[in-house]
Structures are given as C-alpha cells and as structure tokens.
C-alpha cells in the first residue's frame with residue numbers, strides 16, 4: 071500500500087537518470103519510460119481496463135480483474151510505464167534488449183529505495199500488450215514491459231522474504 075503523498079520531481083528525475091546508466095549491449099540504450107501522474111493515471115487506468123476487455127477471450131474475462139485495472143493506477147502517485155525500443159537493424163537480440171531494460175528498472179528501483187520510496191513492477195496482459203506499446207508511443211517492433219508503481223509506503227517499511235541464496239548459486243572452482 072502506498073501513501074497519497076506526492077513524490078518530489080527531482081527524485082523521479084534522479085531515478086530516471088540512474089536508469090539511463092544501465093549497461094547496454096551495443097550501446098542501444100533501449101529503455102523508454104512514460105511517467106503517469108495526477109489525472110493521467112485515470113486515463114491510463116481506463117485504457118488498461120478497456121484493453122484487457124478487448125484482448126481477453128470472453129470465457130476467461132474476469133470482471134474483478136477489469137475493475138482492479140481501473141483502480142490500480144490510482145494506488146500510487148506515479149506509475150512509470152516501461153518500454154523497450156528495438157534497434158532498427160535488430161543486430162542486438164531482443165533478449166539482450168529486454169535484459170538491459172530490466173537493469174535500468176533495477177537502477178530506478180534502487181534509487182527509489184534510497185529515497186524511502188517503494189517500487190513495484192507489475193505486468194499483466196494489458197500492460198505488456200502491443201496496444202500498450204502504441205499507447206506509450208512505441209512502434210510495432212518495440213515492447214511494452216509493464217508498469218512500475220512508485221510511492222511512499224503507507225505502512226512501516228515492509229519486510230521482504232527470499233529463499234536462501236545458497237540454493238541458487240554454484241561455486242565452480244576446479
């Protein structure tokens with residue numbers, strides 16, 4: 071849960087600036103961000119809900135998901151749509167371009183955390199659709215990669231939880 075408290079613009083700018091320093095194969099810098107604040111979030115919410123309805127087969131359409139999409143964008147003071155701009159020559163693989171964007175998002179997230187802001191990356195069928203890509207000004211070859219919600223936590227800083235790192239690493243020495 072995020073508090074209804076505005077984020078200073080210079081913090082958002084610092085988050086974006088740090089995102090821009092992510093590593094990138096071939097210096098393509100494929101990350102693109104659209105920052106939705108204020109009333110723009112309502113338009114975004116309507117767009118997401120209507121897109122969900124339009125692209126979901128009726129038999130699996132869930133009215134509560136539709137309603138959730140109408141409301142979720144208003145739960146954070148800033149919603150940053152994440153995009154990947156494909157290099158025209160496509161020499162760099164799509165996988166690498168997506169990984170570079172994820173690095174940029176992580177830089178943004180770490181900067182948010184350093185300023186006491188919580189971040190949450192969310193993907194749903196509408197947020198990663200080609201319709202969403204077009205909505206944020208991207209082209210056919212590009213990808214929408216979800217939404218990054220950012221705001222001050224409403225509660226005390228939440229306790230995270232992860233399974234032990236030992237289960238996920240192999241040390242190879244000989």
Ligand SMILES: Cc1cc2nc3c(=O)[nH]c(=O)nc-3n(C[C@H](O)[C@H](O)[C@H](O)COP(=O)(O)O)c2cc1C
Nearest residue numbers: 172189190191192193194215216228229230231232
């Ligand atoms: C690429 C990506 C997409 C995600 N999409 C969703 C999502 O659609 N819905 C959701 O509940 N969490 C999603 N998450 C997870 C949350 O952003 C968050 O990382 C997770 O709840 C763990 O929270 P914590 O890092 O604060 O412990 C996604 C995470 C990533 C990296």
